[in-house]
Amino acid sequence: MAQSSAEMFLLASRYAKATLAVMAEKKASVAILTKVKDELQQLADIYKNSSALQRLALLASEKESVAAMGDLSKKMKLHSETAKLLKVVAHNRRLTLLPHLAEVFARQLSEHKGELIVKVTTANPLTDAAKKKISNAFAKQAKGGVVIESEEDPAILGGAIIRAGSRMLDASVKGRLDRLKNELKTA
Numbered sequence: 001m002a003q004s005s006a007e008m009f010l011l012a013s014r015y016a017k018a019t020l021a022v023m024a025e026k027k028a029s030v031a032i033l034t035k036v037k038d039e040l041q042q043l044a045d046i047y048k049n050s051s052a053l054q055r056l057a058l059l060a061s062e063k064e065s066v067a068a069m070g071d072l073s074k075k076m077k078l079h080s081e082t083a084k085l086l087k088v089v090a091h092n093r094r095l096t097l098l099p100h101l102a103e104v105f106a107r108q109l110s111e112h113k114g115e116l117i118v119k120v121t122t123a124n125p126l127t128d129a130a131k132k133k134i135s136n137a138f139a140k141q142a143k144g145g146v147v148i149e150s151e152e153d154p155a156i157l158g159g160a161i162i163r164a165g166s167r168m169l170d171a172s173v174k175g176r177l178d179r180l181k182n183e184l185k186t187a
Contacts, residue, residue, distance in 0.1 A: 005100075012100035016108050019085050030113065032079065037106050039082040043072075044102035047095070057095035065090040114144030119151070121161040121172075126150040138164055 023033060047053050056068055069090040073083035089095055110117050118138055120126055135146040157173035
């Protein structure tokens with residue numbers, strides 16, 4: 001049975017949280033934590049682009065999955081914590097979680113480091129000057145710095161949608177037009 005995206009993120013968050021807790025208990029350095037994050041992202045990218053790995057995730061036995069992930073870990077020379085996590089995920093037949101796991105681990109690591117993740121959606125590429133301005137605006141709220149994640153969506157027409165933690169500011173042209181449309185409907 002296929003699982004919803006929300007269920008996938010919930011499962012991925014459990015693996016990410018447990019891995020981060022084990023690594024924190026071992027007093028892993030920020031460099032090692034970052035290496036594991038980067039390796040998980042590499043694995044997620046490989047999974048997204050490899051129909052063979054996707055088939056393995058869906059059709060292979062637990063034994064075949066564990067063996068294949070062990071070989072991949074050696075070939076990629078993954079950090080031992082990444083390799084252990086990959087083995088557990090393969091053992092539990094949850095390789096389909098890899099893309100979600102990479103995203104959730106990165107987010108939890110940022111939180112662990114006290115960083116504030118600010119997602120900015122614009123119609124056109126965000127300039128370095130705009131990134132710096134946004135970063136400075138949120139600097140007081142972040143103990144460990146501000147991480148800007150930008151994405152482009154031409155559908156917003158102009159302006160920006162900014163998400164920081166549980167807050168969202170929609171200053172997009174599309175958002176303004178939608179609000180005006182709703183006001184006209186109720187008037």
